[in-house]
Amino acid sequence: MIPSNYPERTGKHFIRYCNRQTPQSGDISIAGAILQHTGNILELSQERLSAEAHLSGASISRFIRRCGFESFQSFKNQFERFLSQRSLRRSKHFLAAYHDQSDMDVGRQLYDDAVQNLKATMDDLPLPLLEQTARMMCQSHTVYLVGDGRDLYCFYSLQLDLLCSGRAAYFYNVDEVSKHTMPPMDSRTLVLLLSVNPFWYHEEIASLCDAARKARACTVLFTQGSPSEDVKANFCCRYGRPGSVNDGYYSLYFLAQLLSVLFYRAQ
Structure with a gap:
């Protein structure tokens, strides 16, 4: 960190x-x-x-x-x-968002929020970039999946798919990133950076992008909203609804499943 x-x-x-x-x-x-x-x-x-x-x-x-x-x-x-x-x-959020609502109403609102995030992702689905990412996974020897614990859980099935196809696929918790603990990278390395909030861990992600660029590795950033100015990824895949934060995990899981399908089709 x-x-x-x-x-x-x-x-x-x-x-x-x-x-x-x-x-x-x-x-x-x-x-x-x-x-x-x-x-x-x-x-x-x-x-x-x-x-x-x-x-x-x-x-x-x-x-x-x-x-x-x-x-x-x-x-x-x-x-x-x-x-x-x-x-x-959290108390202020719960009071503002769910005051005077029944438990069933709260359930419906949470469901609607999840659906709206998925719908926003699907309406502006960056399919050409996702297809390109799948091809880059096929061409890579090593793939790093970088995010916090919740981000990485969404991509666990994709990690297994990559490993089963003979690629070295690693989870790298962004909380462990520092300028002195960068993973080994080269021109056959692909780094997928996972985030639901551009502000979270932007310093670590920026440092990792810089190290990847020096090693000639390729970086793809998945984020809701515009990335932080200091983050210089090779590609940026925007999804979900900017500012929705935790609802983005529904879309992140969907994108991981879609990438698995595209990866198998690209092989």
Whole structure:
């Protein structure tokens, strides 16, 4: 992750790190103990955390640094801001969007939002670019699928299809991108950059595009709305409805399924 003091970024990064831990790792004991205190995180001391996780204070400090924080106090401050700000934002959204609606009405609205996003994608479907992307997948030796966890889940079937056809296909979580941890790329590498919001991770995506260009790899950006000015992908596939954010995952999954079909037809 590119260093950031933005609570939404650092908070999500921490949660993703916790979600990746296996039951056998020592870090899962620390993560589990911390997540028991989301309601009173500022009151949690490093000594109490050490006791509850059954690990040393030094182990706690190393865990905090691996999560991208300079100190335990810095972690607590940023994580508390993330939790409180996100809770307030979501409460305001639910109040504004669903006030005085029945549960059935809420269900219908969510359904309509999903359908409208898919319809917008279908109405302006960039089929020539998708067909070109499928041909580039056929010609590539390595394909990187880059996005956050939700983006990547949408493209899991495509990854399997690429692997079954003899291509090296990797998931690369955009949260792990930094200027010092770029994946190996060359002229036979294709990078598919997945995003539902042009603002999210634009620094990481811009850095990855720069590295790909230097390695003569090709990049295709999938995004709702206009990409950030610092993102210089070779191709840009716009879909969905700008500003709709989470509804874009319905369209992203649809595009992944369509790419799988086009890929098999192009072989």
